Amino acid sequence: MFFLGGGPLEAAKNREVVITVSRHGFNGARDYVLEVNEGETITIVFRYGDNDLSENNPHRMVIRGINEKSAVIDESNPETVMVFTAANVGEMRLICFIPCTGMKNLTSAIIRVKKMPSSAE
Numbered sequence: 001m002f003f004l005g006g007g008p009l010e011a012a013k014n015r016e017v018v019i020t021v022s023r024h025g026f027n028g029a030r031d032y033v034l035e036v037n038e039g040e041t042i043t044i045v046f047r048y049g050d051n052d053l054s055e056n057n058p059h060r061m062v063i064r065g066i067n068e069k070s071a072v073i074d075e076s077n078p079e080t081v082m083v084f085t086a087a088n089v090g091e092m093r094l095i096c097f098i099p100c101t102g103m104k105n106l107t108s109a110i111i112r113v114k115k116m117p118s119s120a121e
């Protein structure tokens with residue numbers, strides 16, 4: 001991928017992550033943690049993972065703190081993309097905020113924003 005005005009260092013500040021969302025959690029885990037670096041622009045691709053259910057089970061995600069919301073993913077719209085910049089060091093909660101089967105597994109994921117290694121000391 002090439003970014004206007006940026007060399008390899010700029011490109012390294014951008015990260016794409018694919019996360020499958022299902023009643024079992026984010027990538028199947030209730031305690032999913034995504035670690036990113038301060039200043040990175042993160043593209044999250046959310047994929048619907050409940051196709052083995054007989055009924056539709058829509059999910060819609062929000063990142064608490066920055067209030068970034070995804071579109072709904074479900075059987076008819078199985079993929080959506082969310083882009084945000086990790087501006088501040090710290091932790092933000094990533095949750096599904098619409099009632100769904102397995103919601104209890106989708107309320108405690110964390111996006112952890114770390115200081116860039118080069119500026120840690």
Ligand SMILES: [Cu+2]
Nearest residue numbers: 058059096100
């Ligand atoms: Cu959900």
